[in-house]
Amino acid sequence: MMSFPLSIVIATGLALSSSVPAPAPHAADRNPISTELGRQTLAAGDGWASADGGTTGGANAAPEAVHKVSTRDELAAAVAGNEPKIVYVEQHINANTAPDGTPIACEDYGVDGYSLDAYLAAFDPAHWAGQASGPLEDARKASSANQRKQIRIDVGANTTIVGLGDVQLTGFTLNIDGVDNVIVRNLRLSDAYDCFPGWNGDTWKTEWDNLVVSGSTHVWLDHLTLDDGGTADAEQPEYFGEPFLRHDGLLDVVRQADLVTISWSRMVGHDKSLLWGNGDGAIGDRGRLRVTLHHNELIDLDQRAPRVRFGQAHVYNNAYRVTSPDRYQYSWGVGVESSIIARNNTFELAAGIPPAQVIRNFGGTGIDEEGTWVNGRHVSVLDAYNAANPVESLAPEVSGIPGPHLPIEPAPAAQERVERGAGSGQLDSSVTH
Numbered sequence: 001m002m003s004f005p006l007s008i009v010i011a012t013g014l015a016l017s018s019s020v021p022a023p024a025p026h027a028a029d030r031n032p033i034s035t036e037l038g039r040q041t042l043a044a045g046d047g048w049a050s051a052d053g054g055t056t057g058g059a060n061a062a063p064e065a066v067h068k069v070s071t072r073d074e075l076a077a078a079v080a081g082n083e084p085k086i087v088y089v090e091q092h093i094n095a096n097t098a099p100d101g102t103p104i105a106c107e108d109y110g111v112d113g114y115s116l117d118a119y120l121a122a123f124d125p126a127h128w129a130g131q132a133s134g135p136l137e138d139a140r141k142a143s144s145a146n147q148r149k150q151i152r153i154d155v156g157a158n159t160t161i162v163g164l165g166d167v168q169l170t171g172f173t174l175n176i177d178g179v180d181n182v183i184v185r186n187l188r189l190s191d192a193y194d195c196f197p198g199w200n201g202d203t204w205k206t207e208w209d210n211l212v213v214s215g216s217t218h219v220w221l222d223h224l225t226l227d228d229g230g231t232a233d234a235e236q237p238e239y240f241g242e243p244f245l246r247h248d249g250l251l252d253v254v255r256q257a258d259l260v261t262i263s264w265s266r267m268v269g270h271d272k273s274l275l276w277g278n279g280d281g282a283i284g285d286r287g288r289l290r291v292t293l294h295h296n297e298l299i300d301l302d303q304r305a306p307r308v309r310f311g312q313a314h315v316y317n318n319a320y321r322v323t324s325p326d327r328y329q330y331s332w333g334v335g336v337e338s339s340i341i342a343r344n345n346t347f348e349l350a351a352g353i354p355p356a357q358v359i360r361n362f363g364g365t366g367i368d369e370e371g372t373w374v375n376g377r378h379v380s381v382l383d384a385y386n387a388a389n390p391v392e393s394l395a396p397e398v399s400g401i402p403g404p405h406l407p408i409e410p411a412p413a414a415q416e417r418v419e420r421g422a423g424s425g426q427l428d429s430s431v432t433h
Contacts, residue, residue, distance in 0.1 A: 192210045315341065
């Protein structure tokens with residue numbers, strides 16, 4: 001079994017119970033104050049994750065179950081298992097790094113003769129019709145499985161993961177799958193890069209999300225920064241006339257996951273961003289996928305912010321900014337049997353993007369939207385959408401409910417606080433909420 005650095009003992013023994021960060025410490029006291037973050041639990045009423053018993057993560061961890069980690073293998077071992085545990089990430093960790101510190105290149109994951117050049121030659125639509133299949137596709141899948149073993153970190157139940165200071169996990173997909181009671185805070189999760197996109201006959205499909213909540217309950221995600229790091233999909237080449245994307249979702253909530261709160265986070269520069277519910281036929285999601293998204297900054301997300309199927313999404317006091325009219329598609333995707341309740345959000349839209357474009361209908365019936373501000377003034381984006389899309393109009397009512405929530409602020413006031421305080425690295429700063 002892997003040994004860890006000296007466990008952290010919380011001197012006071014007191015568990016904080018609030019999503020409000022502790023006051024900024026003096027430099028000499030920074031470490032003791034920072035480590036108390038691991039004992040914090042989600043405040044009562046703070047979104048869907050506070051319902052049905054609330055979310056405490058590893059707040060009750062014994063001293064020997066509190067770890068500091070600084071490598072990929074330490075992180076993977078520390079978050080495994082279902083006993084209460086607190087894991088502090090001390091420094092930047094790159095998933096694509098061997099235990100001896102050697103970088104792992106995409107070619108190092110390849111097996112059975114896979115190469116991109118060979119793959120492109122084999123499945124060029126000029127002589128191949130439909131989805132890739134056969135030995136070279138099997139080699140791609142095997143190579144992708146090798147990468148998955150290295151970059152996917154499976155988080156156990158009753159876990160709190162906290163970044164100490166402004167730290168980053170690069171190249172990981174943080175996988176919260178089939179467990180209960182998880183907290184992740186104060187981390188930058190960047191560039192979940194897929195080395196082996198696959199061709200499905202029409203487009204390129206990628207695998208990895210920065211963070212995915214699948215079949216899990218009571219999950220609090222707070223003060224995170226989620227982005228594509230140094231890899232911009234817009235700058236990738238096209239093969240077979242389609243963009244060769246390297247990223248999948250930014251933060252997906254799928255497969256009957258439930259009771260999730262996403263707060264005070266910053267999400268930047270991504271295409272298929274927040275997918276909540278992964279299939280129009282996934283009727284097992286009915287009554288689940290209850291997610292609260294509040295006080296987040298969402299910058300240049302091309303689509304899915306969020307796109308919802310079946311779930312009940314309470315989206316309030318978020319600040320959206322879109323600077324690229326060429327790439328922007330929509331923000332709120334109204335899917336099958338979805339209930340999106342949007343309150344007091346702000347949008348800064350570049351010239352050429354009309355308010356009607358904020359919403360897109362994917363087979364839903366309505367969206368309950370109020371208090372939205374667009375470019376400094378109050379606008380009913382639902383009225384704008386319906387005026388522009390009379391054939392696919394949406395009702396102003398939904399069947400779901402917002403669930404528990406903290407006080408909803410006026411949109412301009414929330415925007416100022418979000419721009420000042422959202423994202424990773426904030427919980428050790430002087431910013432308070």
